[in-house]
Amino acid sequence: MPAQTSKVSLPVIKRLPKYYRYLNNLAADGRDKISSSELARMMGTTASQVRQDFNCFGGFGQQGIGYKVDVLLAEISKLLFGSGNLLPTILIGAGRLGTAVSSFISRNTNGYRLLAVFDINPALIGQEMAGVKIHALDELEAFCAVHKPVVAVLCVPRQSAIEVSDELVRLGIQGFWNFSHYDLSVKYPDVTVENVHLGDSLMSLGYRLRERSEQNGPEL
Amino acid sequence: MPAQTSKVSLPVIKRLPKYYRYLNNLAADGRDKISSSELARMMGTTASQVRQDFNCFGGFGQQGIGYKVDVLLAEISKLLFGSGNLLPTILIGAGRLGTAVSSFISRNTNGYRLLAVFDINPALIGQEMAGVKIHALDELEAFCAVHKPVVAVLCVPRQSAIEVSDELVRLGIQGFWNFSHYDLSVKYPDVTVENVHLGDSLMSLGYRLRERSEQNGPEL
DNA sequence: TAGATTGTTAATCGATTAACAATC
DNA sequence: TAGATTGTTAATCGATTAACAATC
Numbered sequence: 248m249p250a251q252t253s254k255v256s257l258p259v260i261k262r263l264p265k266y267y268r269y270l271n272n273l274a275a276d277g278r279d280k281i282s283s284s285e286l287a288r289m290m291g292t293t294a295s296q297v298r299q300d301f302n303c304f305g306g307f308g309q310q311g312i313g314y315k316v317d318v319l320l321a322e323i324s325k326l327l328f329g330s331g332n333l334l335p336t337i338l339i340g341a342g343r344l345g346t347a348v349s350s351f352i353s354r355n356t357n358g359y360r361l362l363a364v365f366d367i368n369p370a371l372i373g374q375e376m377a378g379v380k381i382h383a384l385d386e387l388e389a390f391c392a393v394h395k396p397v398v399a400v401l402c403v404p405r406q407s408a409i410e411v412s413d414e415l416v417r418l419g420i421q422g423f424w425n426f427s428h429y430d431l432s433v434k435y436p437d438v439t440v441e442n443v444h445l446g447d448s449l450m451s452l453g454y455r456l457r458e459r460s461e462q463n464g465p466e467l
Numbered sequence: 468m469p470a471q472t473s474k475v476s477l478p479v480i481k482r483l484p485k486y487y488r489y490l491n492n493l494a495a496d497g498r499d500k501i502s503s504s505e506l507a508r509m510m511g512t513t514a515s516q517v518r519q520d521f522n523c524f525g526g527f528g529q530q531g532i533g534y535k536v537d538v539l540l541a542e543i544s545k546l547l548f549g550s551g552n553l554l555p556t557i558l559i560g561a562g563r564l565g566t567a568v569s570s571f572i573s574r575n576t577n578g579y580r581l582l583a584v585f586d587i588n589p590a591l592i593g594q595e596m597a598g599v600k601i602h603a604l605d606e607l608e609a610f611c612a613v614h615k616p617v618v619a620v621l622c623v624p625r626q627s628a629i630e631v632s633d634e635l636v637r638l639g640i641q642g643f644w645n646f647s648h649y650d651l652s653v654k655y656p657d658v659t660v661e662n663v664h665l666g667d668s669l670m671s672l673g674y675r676l677r678e679r680s681e682q683n684g685p686e687l
Numbered sequence: 688t689a690g691a692t693t694g695t696t697a698a699t700c701g702a703t704t705a706a707c708a709a710t711c
Numbered sequence: 712t713a714g715a716t717t718g719t720t721a722a723t724c725g726a727t728t729a730a731c732a733a734t735c
Contacts, residue, residue: 259701260674264667267646282716291653295704296717302718310717311711319481327670329677347563351665358673372680398676422676424669428488433511436640439679441672443663444534445571447484449644453479453578456617456642459659478726502692522694530693531735597725608708 255326261301263327266300270320282313315438333360334422335395339411340402341366341381344426344445348402349377362394367407382410391418400424470481475546477483479520483547485510486520490540502533516659553580554642559631560622561601564646564665568622582614587627604631609636620644 269290273281283301284294301308306322308314317365336346336352337357344362353361364381366372372383382390390396399420401408408427412435415423423431432440470627489510493501503521504514517553517668521528521539528534556572556579558565565584584601586592592603602610610616619640621628628647632655635643642659643651 260671264670308717311715327674334673345569347567351669357666359670371492422672439675441668443668446577448661448663449571449577450484451480451643452642454547455659528693531691
């Protein structure tokens, strides 16, 4: 059975966390109702898109009134966090990026539970990060057999990612939050991958800035 | 004159760094020619898209032969890095994320030049990061007047981002690499923004994983 | 020449936007 | 009721894919 995609398309999925953020802000401000047009104005999108998005997961608004903030929040939370079970997660790479990223995983607001960190640097092994122990990479197989992590976060260089991802998939990892410059999805089409290629992001910003300055004058 | 967008569309721009990476790998492997179909197979895309993309910036291939790797690399480098002038950049926020991110900016491969780091934490001010000094946020205005940074990297919490972005725009910043949970583009439509919302990225991965597990069985 | 591969146009696909009837 | 706003269908837009003539 080939991976059947739900009726919620990828662009909509990517927008869900943004809705979630804005609705949380509204709730914090004590707002209880919001119209698609006001939300759209705040978020820099269109009322059409907001309604289209909300309808695709059936969140009921009230015609003539708008949407109830708490209902929407509950609906979107259910989508993003399911039944509330946290996804058991391991982090590979305890360098600077791994250090920064570990706090996102262990924040109790994102739906993950950090089980352990792995690294090859002997100076780090045995220390703690974000409340869990840093293990030697050698212990990966034994650890996974016992704790069954579902998600792996890759904060290692390209070459290490190539080497470790094979083993992770073999050990049952179902999803990657991938910061390495290695494209996992080509090799493992059945694994869910979210890439964060910081270098790529920075380069494409550069393109857009230089393109703009060409129009305005050769300042850069 | 309203910001006229070039003929290179945003989806293509976002793919440029990926082409750049793959072509560098090919060059490192000593390959001098590549066909659109082979490149597409490696990258997990289609030959049509590769040719369509390459044609939109006029990179000449050779019919019957393919593309010369060095020509393509030169062409894409020119697009990504322009004439080679590095973009003068400041980093706001010297926390864990700022620390990790600073190395991306000061890598000489991305087209940026890190001028200084700013923070409000007195314990950090005066120290060094990625080879530059950490300044007090108070000094921002004076520093910008002298050094004219073009890009600001925001590694601060949402509330600080709200406060500091206004001043940065006023001081002439033209582009943001934005890690804060604050949507700059709504307020400053004329500024080029590249958002990296790590929390959003993590949440949408969670959605996709839970969606998948619903189809395969209620394991999570 | 024959085979391969590009450049480019046309067809398809999907996402966004617009419109409007339903209804609170 | 009148005004406002949703739910939903239709129209538009743009990006991706397919096709094929040009040509190395």
